[in-house]
Amino acid sequence: RPEENTTNDPKILEKHLKETGGKVVTRFPPEPNGYLHIGHAKAMTLDFGYAEKNDGICYLRFDDTNPTAEKQEYIDGIIENIKWFGFKTHQITYSSDYFDRLYEFAIQLIKDDLAYVCHQTPKEMSQGRESMIDSPWRNRPIEESLAEFEKMKKGLYKEGEAVLRLKMNMKSENPCLRDLVAYRVKFMTHPRTGDKWCIYPSYDFTHCIVDSLENITHSLCTLEFQIRQESYFWLLDALRIYKPVVWEFGRLNLSHTIMSKRKLQQLIRENYVTGWSDPRMPTINGLRRRGYTATAIKQFCEIIGVSRKDESLIPIEKLESVLIKELDKTCPRAFAILDPLKITLTNFEKFIEFEAPNHPKNPSFGKRKISLTKVIYIEKSDFRMNDSEDFYGLSLNKEVGLKYGINITCTKAITDKDGKVIELEAEGDFKKERKPKGYIHWISPDQNEKLFTGEVHVYDHLLICEDPSTVDDWLAQINPNSLTCY
Numbered sequence: 001r002p003e004e005n006t007t008n009d010p011k012i013l014e015k016h017l018k019e020t021g022g023k024v025v026t027r028f029p030p031e032p033n034g035y036l037h038i039g040h041a042k043a044m045t046l047d048f049g050y051a052e053k054n055d056g057i058c059y060l061r062f063d064d065t066n067p068t069a070e071k072q073e074y075i076d077g078i079i080e081n082i083k084w085f086g087f088k089t090h091q092i093t094y095s096s097d098y099f100d101r102l103y104e105f106a107i108q109l110i111k112d113d114l115a116y117v118c119h120q121t122p123k124e125m126s127q128g129r130e131s132m133i134d135s136p137w138r139n140r141p142i143e144e145s146l147a148e149f150e151k152m153k154k155g156l157y158k159e160g161e162a163v164l165r166l167k168m169n170m171k172s173e174n175p176c177l178r179d180l181v182a183y184r185v186k187f188m189t190h191p192r193t194g195d196k197w198c199i200y201p202s203y204d205f206t207h208c209i210v211d212s213l214e215n216i217t218h219s220l221c222t223l224e225f226q227i228r229q230e231s232y233f234w235l236l237d238a239l240r241i242y243k244p245v246v247w248e249f250g251r252l253n254l255s256h257t258i259m260s261k262r263k264l265q266q267l268i269r270e271n272y273v274t275g276w277s278d279p280r281m282p283t284i285n286g287l288r289r290r291g292y293t294a295t296a297i298k299q300f301c302e303i304i305g306v307s308r309k310d311e312s313l314i315p316i317e318k319l320e321s322v323l324i325k326e327l328d329k330t331c332p333r334a335f336a337i338l339d340p341l342k343i344t345l346t347n348f349e350k351f352i353e354f355e356a357p358n359h360p361k362n363p364s365f366g367k368r369k370i371s372l373t374k375v376i377y378i379e380k381s382d383f384r385m386n387d388s389e390d391f392y393g394l395s396l397n398k399e400v401g402l403k404y405g406i407n408i409t410c411t412k413a414i415t416d417k418d419g420k421v422i423e424l425e426a427e428g429d430f431k432k433e434r435k436p437k438g439y440i441h442w443i444s445p446d447q448n449e450k451l452f453t454g455e456v457h458v459y460d461h462l463l464i465c466e467d468p469s470t471v472d473d474w475l476a477q478i479n480p481n482s483l484t485c486y
């Protein structure tokens with residue numbers, strides 16, 4: 001638990017304690033511009049987890065200040081994912097719920113001479129920031145800024161013609177204190193507030209104020225926001241409202257995949273994957289379709305922990321191994337052949353049934369019946385024309401055990417005109433007189449000669465390289481064999 005990095009005025013603290021009863025309050029603040037991914041799972045494990053461990057509460061807050069990219073579909077998807085994880089949401093809120101209050105705070109700042117309307121172009125603004133030179137509008141009279149801000153609100157300025165800026169410190173070593181933009185003009189219909197506003201508050205303006213209004217005691221965010229901590233506290237001090245403790249944690253990066261929503265969008269748009277829930281995607285929905293459970297993902301997040309400096313790449317195998325360990329305990333087993341090779345048992349006409357345990361180590365899973373008929377199928381890779389020391393499968397004149405069934409010896413390999421093996425013949429040893437070198441899995445049609453068939457998708461890594469941040473062209477790293485269909 002890092003040091004608390006803020007203190008509040010006793011009066012403000014008293015009001016805060018009255019409103020919260022001293023409870024820990026956290027929030028998970030996704031922007032609804034995409035579906036959640038495994039990186040968000042780490043953030044949620046911390047936000048919801050810290051509240052839960054401390055008997056506190058956690059808000060789900062949609063950070064919807066940028067109507068350009070945000071959609072109801074994503075809001076619904078995020079709510080559904082959080083339910084699936086079983087995280088307890090105290091209340092769902094939206095940054096847009098606070099638009100009226102944020103606007104009032106903006107007026108207050110102008111009146112206190114802590115904000116001004118600026119007409120610099122974005123280019124002039126960034127040049128001014130870089131060379132630490134004040135905007136020519138910085139010292140205009142308060143009354144003028146109030147009138148100009150009103151004009152912005154009424155839609156009398158086009159996008160880019162006027163912004164509200166905070167009067168911070170253009171000479172600060174920290175670029176995030178060089179008069180940040182608080183409001184910009186945007187003629188966009190907002191999913192929740194419709195056409196009520198044509199000015200929208202920036203992330204920097206909104207996030208800290210809403211944290212304060214919701215009495216968030218611990219505002220957890222990823223390390224890239226560390227540089228913005230000073231402006232976070234500056235604004236709350238300027239408004240004389242409650243300041244949460246701010247803790248940063250490292251962003252999760254997994255090998256062989258990417259986490260940026262912008263890049264995930266691109267994969268979908270350019271048809272590299274079928275959508276947000278494609279099993280190759282690092283999204284929660286993709287992982288679910290791949291067979292991941294909520295418990296495995298949460299356990300993975302617990303294992304990787306909160307380390308502050310470690311933004312290094314976590315091998316994706318670490319995530320996989322957590323799931324494998326869980327599924328090994330919880331999943332009943334069955335045989336499946338993906339790439340079949342037909343074998344005819346020449347000394348057998350009948351039909352026999354065997355019993356196989358549904359779980360190799362846990363008898364409480366019970367048993368299932370598996371049938372053996374004259375024709376069986378094994379995996380192509382379990383047969384080799386040329387036997388070798390290290391091969392435990394079937395070969396010509398070699399005996400192998402059918403798992404939970406009989407032993408068979410291959411007597412003939414039928415090949416096509418290119419010499420490729422297309423079918424085998426074998427003799428069965430029903431008494432299992434010898435102990436074979438290896439056992440292989442197999443399937444047979446059932447008593448009614450029915451073979452259960454289906455399409456199987458086998459997925460591999462999305463990207464060939466381990467760390468896409470080290471390559472120039474990440475799209476060139478897309479694994480062409482990330483999906484094999486059988």
Ligand code: ATP
Nearest residue numbers: 029030031039040042043221222251252259260261
């Ligand atoms: P992107 O840059 O892909 O849009 P973001 O950080 O803007 O990602 P948000 O939806 O705003 O995504 O994130 C909601 C919360 O999840 C934030 O607290 C953010 O810091 C956290 N988060 C996002 N990505 C990761 C990640 N890879 N690892 C840990 N936390 C993350």
Ligand code: MG
Nearest residue numbers: 031033261262
């Ligand atoms: Mg974002």
Ligand code: MG
Nearest residue numbers: 029030031063
């Ligand atoms: Mg964000």
